[in-house]
Amino acid sequence: MIKGIRPLLRGSTYSGMLFAYCGAVVSLPLLPFALLPLLAWRSAPEAVQTVLVLLVWAALIGSVGLARITRRALIASARRLLGVPLPDPVAARQPARSGADRWRTPLWLLLHVALGWTGALVSGVLFLSGLVLPGGWLGAEVGLSLFGRSVRVEGGWQSWVVALGCLLLAAVVCAVVTNALRWSAPRLLGPSSAERLALAAERELQLAERNRIAHELHDSIGHTLTATTIQAAVAGEVLSADPVAARAALRSIEESARAALEDLDYVLGVLREEKAETAPTRTLADLPELLDRLRHAGAVVEPELSGELAQVQGTLSRAAYRILQEGLTNALRHGAGGPIGVRVAAAEGGLELSVVNRTGAGTLTGAGSGAFPTSGHGLPGLAERVRLLHGEIDAGPHGPRHWRLAVRLPVRWSA
Known part of the structure; x- marks a missing residue:
């Protein structure tokens, strides 16, 4: 009652x-x-x-x-x-x-x-x-x-x-x-039914945008933290013996942190549903700067660039940059020293990207070496990004004690 x-x-x-x-x-x-x-x-x-x-x-x-x-x-x-x-x-x-x-x-x-x-x-x-x-x-x-x-x-x-x-x-x-x-x-x-479909489509677009932002944040911030950690260790080791190299490493840390802050400001602006600043655009044109930061971290990079990279369209160029950034970050985290081979070949048939690095014992399956914690989201995120671009990806052991990330993406030349 x-x-x-x-x-x-x-x-x-x-x-x-x-x-x-x-x-x-x-x-x-x-x-x-x-x-x-x-x-x-x-x-x-x-x-x-x-x-x-x-x-x-x-x-x-x-x-x-x-x-x-x-x-x-x-x-x-x-x-x-x-x-x-x-x-x-x-x-x-x-x-x-x-x-x-x-x-x-x-x-x-x-x-x-x-x-x-x-x-x-x-x-x-x-x-x-x-x-x-x-x-x-x-x-x-x-x-x-x-x-x-x-x-x-x-x-x-x-x-x-x-x-x-x-x-x-x-x-x-x-x-x-x-x-x-x-x-x-x-x-x-x-x-109504039509409005529910419109709301579902809008929600799907929002989720897709947030997934894209998550990939961007993982690639950018993850790479920056890895590179700055190594650069800080290098600067500490050569601070007394080679002050010039130490200052160069510290400048590289400053530049990397500034770039990461720009990416982070953009991501936080989108997540807060505010009007964010213009999104940072990292493309293949920024690849030399990325390779220079790796060299400041003490890595030996052997780039092989061919084709008209400037003709690659913006969306594909940005995706290619992030793919290479993730591959190089994994090479720094899990590599066992030695040169890192970077190949970028652009032709009318497609854009080929590859990163090859030497691996230590027990890391040929892609497991981390233990020097850096990892979430395990890198390769799945790359595979999803490549799938959305209708490309092909291959990641695994390559010859004795080497690991290779190879990606092929279809290319549409800009006018």
């Missing part, structure tokens, strides 16, 4: 009833316009006139519901007063609504107004009855008259019982009206 009366004790029940009352009040300004047809048909029977007024009134209310601003206002108020989690309508990219979808808001508005008036009249009569009936506690009879019908209640404790019953029924009416509005709000104010 306690569970049954629990809705009557919640404040949300009465805030929902307030929402229903608002629907009744807002419809009042349209009532005078609904009475205008009676001026031209005064001879009609009273019942016909009543039906005509109600029909015109309903048509006017429904026409208000056709405006998109009405739907936005109803969704906002339903969220606040009914506590229903309704998403905002799809904005400018909203698809064309079908006929059934177009009439959902007018139907909701009519239901809202009808429940508002019904709830207001019934609960109002019951509430007033609950307040008036106890007036007969001195023994006098109390009578109520409504719409030509009269009810008389004898004084005494019977009036108190009937009064409490009226107040309880008024609360029940509030709960029923509120629950009816809550049940119908998601069905009539919620997203």
